[in-house]
Amino acid sequence: MKRTRREMLAVGATTLLAAAAGRNGLHFGSGEIPEDLAKWKFSKPLRVPPVLSPVRIDAKTDYYEITQKEADVELLPELHTRIWGYEGMFPGPTIKARRGRRTIVRQTNQLPHKTVVHLHGGVTETDSDGFPTDMIMPGESRSYVYSNEGRGATLWYHDHAMDRTAQNLYMGLAGLYIIEDESEAGLGLPVAEYDVPLILQDRSFGPDGNFVYHAGRGGRMGAHGTVVLVNGVPWPRFAVARRKYRFRILNASNATVFEPALQNGRPLIQIATDGGLLPMPIECQSIPLAMAERTDVVADFSEYPIGTQIVLSNLSGKGPQSEIMRFEVARDGPVENPIPQKLSNMEPLDPKLAARTRIFEFGISVEFKIPPLTWTINGKEFNPKASLAQVEYGQVEIWHLKNRKFGSLEMIHPVHIHLINFQILERNGEAPKPWERGWKDTVSLDNGEEVKLIMKFDGYRGRYLMHCHNLEHEDHSMMARFDVI
Ligand SMILES: [Cu+2]
Structure with missing residues (x-):
């Protein structure tokens, strides 16, 4: 492959910057990837982060072990991206907890920099909450105890290190943590492979496939990206059955607001916010989702013929970022009951x-x-x-x-x-x-x-x-x- 002079310069600059960044422990390239990003749209299938298995269980507790490490992963076709990931994954594996049953997660830091883990949305004792100065030094481990007393909800765990959270998350230190609540079981909401997390992130890439990190004036404004990733896949396609799906949507970006909406104008049925199920489902044309916010929605594909394609738009994005992913109705599904009108008890605080x-x-x-x-x-x-x-x-x-x-x-x-x-x-x-x-x-x-x-x-x-x-x-x-x- 013959490279243009501009590309060669970009690669040179990337190498220099990568070397400079290496001293800092991070691997950021420079210069935007020269290709037309839109060509990757809807080409790769959606991936769902694997659910982590406990290493041990006893009467009251599930025990997990996670190693924070560097890895080279394929996010863009035929390119490798150096990431920092829980278990070397981008995003990290999902932890599923049961309400009222404790989990203990032993985190080992094999990265070249101090880290901290926070369970976002958790009711957590202070020593396990991930205070920014409670660091895990490189080579060391720390156990975090989570009581899971809160309501069933879509939480997430991510880095919270003093002065370094932005760069640590950009490199990949984030994963989902779902608290399952027995009270949801009787509601007939979609479960198992029909209960799908959608972790929204944006990243910029250099020509070598590595992340490019620009955070504006003095590194203080916020890092945005040119590529929209869902569960680490750029603008994925997702083959669905003609039935209902529950999507747990998390905005895990550094500084970008997403506003998901169905491009065909049909509403999203919102069933949960950050802290779990709403009292009743509500119809929304779109749901703005700022950084760290979560929303659970139900989408019903039973009304579409096989072969229908439905884009999930991003009303707050422009150009390539105005789309998130595409659903493709691929097969028949079962006849189902409607979503119940009462989902949970939520007493208003007076x-x-x-x-x-x-x-x-x-x-x-x-x-x-x-x-x-x-x-x-x-x-x-x-x-x-x-x-x-x-x-x-x-x-x-x-x-x-x-x-x-x-x-x-x-x-x-x-x-x-x-x-x-x-x-x-x-x-x-x-x-x-x-x-x-x-x-x-x-x-x-x-x-x-x-x-x-x-x-x-x-x-x-x-x-x-x-x-x-x-x-x-x-x-x-x-x-x-x-x-x-
Ligand atoms: Cu702010």
């Missing part, structure tokens, strides 16, 4: 029970120094030793979050609170959006927006975190510690 309201302002501090910009909460950068709120155990509180408007700068801050689930009382003084009316652990705040959340601080005492889930904002200090006392 604002009258709130002992207090706290205000948190998500803003920016710009100064004449290097670096000139930091993301802040109540004007402060993250300090792991300083707590921004002392909350009494068992107390109900309202947290009023504000995204301080800063000109026209794109500043979506998806705010994640550890330990608890909350309900959204208000968005900009009005009712929350239809797709965010269930239990949540992450709420998206667009430039200038504000929300009021209500939550009860039970589960555990100790130090926990609230932070922006734009990972570059998180690493550049938009994080706060709170303590449950």
